[in-house]
Amino acid sequence: xxxxxAGRLDAEQAIAATDLEGFIGYNLKxxxxxxxxxxxxTLGEDGLGPRVFSALSLVVxxxxxxxxxxARMLGIERSGLVAIVDDLEGRxxxxxATVPGDRRVQALVPTPDGLGAYQSALDAVRQHEDxxxxxxxxxxxxxxxxxxxxxxxxxxxxxx
Amino acid sequence: xxxxxAGRLDAEQAIAATDLEGFIGYNLKxxxxxxxxxxxxTLGEDGLGPRVFSALSLVVxxxxxxxxxxARMLGIERSGLVAIVDDLEGRxxxxxATVPGDRRVQALVPTPDGLGAYQSALDAVRQHEDxxxxxxxxxxxxxxxxxxxxxxxxxxxxxx
DNA sequence: GCATATTGTTAAGTTGGTAAACGGTTTTCC
DNA sequence: GGAAAACCGTTTACCAACTTAACAATATGC
Numbered sequence: 001x002x003x004x005x006a007g008r009l010d011a012e013q014a015i016a017a018t019d020l021e022g023f024i025g026y027n028l029k030x031x032x033x034x035x036x037x038x039x040x041x042t043l044g045e046d047g048l049g050p051r052v053f054s055a056l057s058l059v060v061x062x063x064x065x066x067x068x069x070x071a072r073m074l075g076i077e078r079s080g081l082v083a084i085v086d087d088l089e090g091r092x093x094x095x096x097a098t099v100p101g102d103r104r105v106q107a108l109v110p111t112p113d114g115l116g117a118y119q120s121a122l123d124a125v126r127q128h129e130d131x132x133x134x135x136x137x138x139x140x141x142x143x144x145x146x147x148x149x150x151x152x153x154x155x156x157x158x159x160x
Numbered sequence: 161x162x163x164x165x166a167g168r169l170d171a172e173q174a175i176a177a178t179d180l181e182g183f184i185g186y187n188l189k190x191x192x193x194x195x196x197x198x199x200x201x202t203l204g205e206d207g208l209g210p211r212v213f214s215a216l217s218l219v220v221x222x223x224x225x226x227x228x229x230x231a232r233m234l235g236i237e238r239s240g241l242v243a244i245v246d247d248l249e250g251r252x253x254x255x256x257a258t259v260p261g262d263r264r265v266q267a268l269v270p271t272p273d274g275l276g277a278y279q280s281a282l283d284a285v286r287q288h289e290d291x292x293x294x295x296x297x298x299x300x301x302x303x304x305x306x307x308x309x310x311x312x313x314x315x316x317x318x319x320x
Numbered sequence: 321g322c323a324t325a326t327t328g329t330t331a332a333g334t335t336g337g338t339a340a341a342c343g344g345t346t347t348t349c350c
Numbered sequence: 351g352g353a354a355a356a357c358c359g360t361t362t363a364c365c366a367a368c369t370t371a372a373c374a375a376t377a378t379g380c
Contacts, residue, residue, distance in 0.1 A: 018217070018218070018221055019217050019221065019282060020214055020217045020218065021305075021309070022305070023285065023289060024195065024289055024293060024301065024304060024305060024308070025192070025195040025196065025199055025210060025285075025289065026210070026214060027305055027308035027309060027312070028188060028191055028192040028195055028308060029192055029196075029210070030235060030308070030312050031188055031308040031309075031311040031312055032185070032188040032189055032192050033235065034311055034312055034314065034315040035184065035185040035188055035311065036185065036189075037315075038314075038315075039185055049335090049336095050185060050186070050189070051336075051337095054180055054186060057178070057179050057180045058178070058180065061178055061179065066358075066359095067358075067359065067360095068357075068358060068359080075190060075193065076336090076337070076338090077337080077338060077339080078358075078359065078360085079337095079338075079339080079340090079359085079360070079361080079362095080336075080337055080338070081359090082359070082360060082361085083336090083337095085359095096359095102345080102346070102357095102358085103344080103345060103346085103358095104344070104345045104346065104357065104358040104359075105345095105357090105358060105359080106358085106359070122179060125183065125185075129183060129184055129185065132311075132314050133184060133311065133314065134314075135310055135313065135314060136307065136310060136311075140307055140310075141184065143303060143307065144184060144187075144304070144307045144308075145181075145182070145184060145187055147296065147300055147303065147304045147307075148184070148187035148188060148190070148191040148304075149181070149187060149191075150295055150296060150300075151191040151194055151195065151292075151293065151296075152187070152190050152191055152194055153295065154194060154198075154292050154293065154294075154295060155194040155197075209366090211366095211367075211368095226327075226328095227327075227328065227329095228326075228327060228328080236367090236368070236369090237368080237369060237370085238327075238328065238329085239328085239329070239330080239331095239368090239369075239370080239371095240367075240368055240369070241328090242328070242329060242330085243367085243368095245328095256328095262326095262327085262376080262377070263327095263375080263376060263377085264326065264327040264328075264375070264376050264377070265326090265327060265328080265376095266327085266328070
C-alpha cells in the first residue's frame, strides 16, 4: 500500500504541472462538479436541485414570468423547462396561471408555499457556498463572480 | 418585435440584480456551458470532445498510466473511463498494453498518431481559449485559474 | 492458503439536457 | 379580412456523461 500510495501522491502533485491545469475550461468543469456536489449534499435528498432552485428563484423574482422567458433566462430550451416547472408545480411551489390577453402563455406564479420554500432554500444555498468557499476571501469571491460573468458575456456577443 | 425585445432587454438587465447572479455555483455552470460549447465548435464535429481531450492529455503526459489512475486523476469512476479509452483506442491514439508485473492492469500508451493528434488538439484548444477569453487580461486569466483551483481544493479536504 | 482488495469491464439506471414536430393561438402584413 | 408567419407550451425521441452494482481475473496480506 505504501508503494502504491507514494505513486499516487507523486501523480497528484504532478497534476500541477500538467497542460490540463492551465486551461480555464478544465478547471471550470472540475470546480463546478465540486460545487454542485456540495449543493446537493447541503440541500439534501428531497431538497431542490440546482436547476430547480434557479428556476424557482427567477419565478419568485419575476412573478408571472412566462415559460419561454424563463427558459431564455436560464439558457435552456423551452422543452427542457417543462420538467422543471412540472417539478415545482408538483411540489406546490408555483401554479401555471392563464393570462388574460394571450391564451398561449401560462404565467408562472409562486404560491405562498413556494415563497416560503424559496427563502429557506436561499438560506441553505448561501450557507452551502459560505461553507464550501470559506477559503476564499470576500474579495476573491467578488473577483471570481466578476470574471465568470465576463466569460458569459463572450457568449452573448457571439450570438448578437 | 420592438416591444418584445424591449421586454427582453429589461429582463436581461434585471438579471444583474438577481439573487442567482450572486451565486458562484450558478455562474460557474453558465460559464462552463459557454466555454464547453465554444470548445466543441472550435474542435469541430469529429474533433475530440473535452473529456476525451483531457484523457488524452494525461495519457501523453503520463504514458503507461493505468485506467484506474487516470480515472482518479479525472475525478470520474473507472467504469466511466472505459468509453473514453475505447474512443481514443478506436481513433488509434493509444493502445492498451499489458504490464509485466501485474496482469490486471493495462497500461495506456499513446501511439505516434496519438502524440501528433494531441499536439494539434492542444494548439486548437489554446486557440479556442485565447479567442473566447480575449476580453480577459493575462492577469485575470491567471487569477481565475488560481481561484478555480482553490475551489477544487475544498473538495480534496472534505474527502481527506 | 484463504480472505480481501484491485483492475478492467459490462449492464442498467439517472441526470440534464437537445431537436423536431404538434396543436392552439396570436401577430404581421398586405 | 385573410393568409402566412411567428410564438407558446408540450410530447416524443434522442443524446451525452456520467453512476452504481455486479463480475471474472488477478494480486496481496497475514
